[in-house]
Amino acid sequence: MRKYLILLFILVAMLISACGENEEGNGEDDATETSAEETSASGSEGAKWKPEESIEIIAPAGAGGGWDTTARMAAQVFSEEGIIDGNIGVVNMEGGGGAVAWAHVAGFEENPYKLFVSSPPIIFIPLNGQSEYGHEEFTPIANIIADYAAFAVREDAEWDSINELFEDMKEDPESITVVGTSSPGSMDHMQFVQIAKAAGVDITKIRYVSAQDGGGLTQLLNGSVDVYSTGVAETVEQVRAGNIKVLGVTSEERLEGDVLEDFPTVKEQGIDETFVNWRGFFGPPNMSPDALAYYEAKFKELSDSDAFAEIRSQFGWDELYMNSEEYSQFLDEQKESLGALMDELGLGN
Template identity: 30%
Template structure:
């Protein structure tokens, strides 16, 4: 009888322990960093840059990787890799193969919306799970230091006199660099249909093309040209945002100050593969929230001249939807 009582007691303790453990696991499941398959991430996080190395998406992704790993925000590695082609369409199509996988993430932004619109791609950002908007950045108009163009007005005047004499160069055709150039010319009363624009697959290629004289005027995010501006290799003609700021240690002239009614920012965001469960989506957002709250991330924003533009979840999804509609209308208005 004593043994039976001891055995029954052991069973009761085991059941009680199981109930406590189940309760604890249920409570842990409410944490932002847990996915449907366990504590998130459960394997390597693969962060795709749908463009060549050296550009704005690439630098943002690698800054994220740096902070996440330095602060040990996740228990598994973060791998950044590049997929080029179609202004991001190739990478976006590849992301579709990872449906439902919270470990498959991708950089995106205004550049991609314009490129997909221009290419009439069969995929769109509707085919993703928006996680967060991250940064916004002014566009910079630059020329080599030995260029005959001293001001942005010089460029506009030359273009009006002979559109074929001025070739602009930047990121993907149809992207933010292309779009802001067309907006500048329209604001100046010039014919945007004659715009000559060379698209480069990454920031490194664009910088080489500008310095070699393959294009007369370079256009891209301020951070991509800042080191060249600071070293004297390039001359900054104007930035696209209305707010005054310094670039390369000097006050940056704006398009508004030059007399052109343009106030334009290029934003960047993070999306995941389509078909994520709400639980997995919140798990990914939890990691990005932790990233956003670090001092290291704030320092990188300041160092790179990136404006903090943080929205998550439904707010990010609505913003991307609104921007898609806005860019589509801009394309019609600008004849692109």
């Protein structure tokens, strides 16, 4: 009988080590190896840098979210289209809204095999004082896609345009509750605040509730709150079912796609402001210029590929490519404007 048992444990052990490899890629052990290889790569061969071991892309959040999906889809297209030969593994590293993963990558200075995906929280979270590492510490490689915010209310709500809502909020900002998934001072809150400020609402008086685990939509539908600040994609099915209506989206122009094209932008309603939920890839601090040039080119190729275009349309993302230099500059500007906004709210640190 013990035979079976030993067999079972061997099976289980194999299963676990297999899962471990899939998810972890080559965790710690490549830290030492790479420093040696990296010097040889940047030293003798000069401009032509090529990955010689597997690349790890970290999604600084759990499976299933926006970062995770972006990282996995990018890795999939890189491999399937043969843009990058060799292994690319996606690793989820959850915690602190990204802070845990950033601190991890910050420890892999110059290592060209540790990339991560990020979006506006890499601006918000350091500003909130929840991460000592911000975008300045890392090497921005390229921005890839853009997503936009949507502000939704129940179908039977009294407001039919974003202006009607903001007019009521100007009169009595405390009569209206906004719900979002992130905590105050992070994305769902700040995207609403940014637009509301441009419309002239007293942003220090906005009542914001943070609800996790799908609670935002639940609370909107059952009438606990008035406005749901979220991403465009989250609203589509509910709009089609006639449960909610979108008062405004934060893109420059109307979005393309079936239901999406019916969403009015806040801009066309006379509020001169946009909010982009950009998503791009970063490398560790001080990545060598050769490795950076390599990745920049590969991400450009990814962004231009038909396969990725298909993925963009599947998930309702917009194309927004920026190379490393444009991206760095963009990030600095974002930090400045959002920092000012957070100071006004008393959330800055």
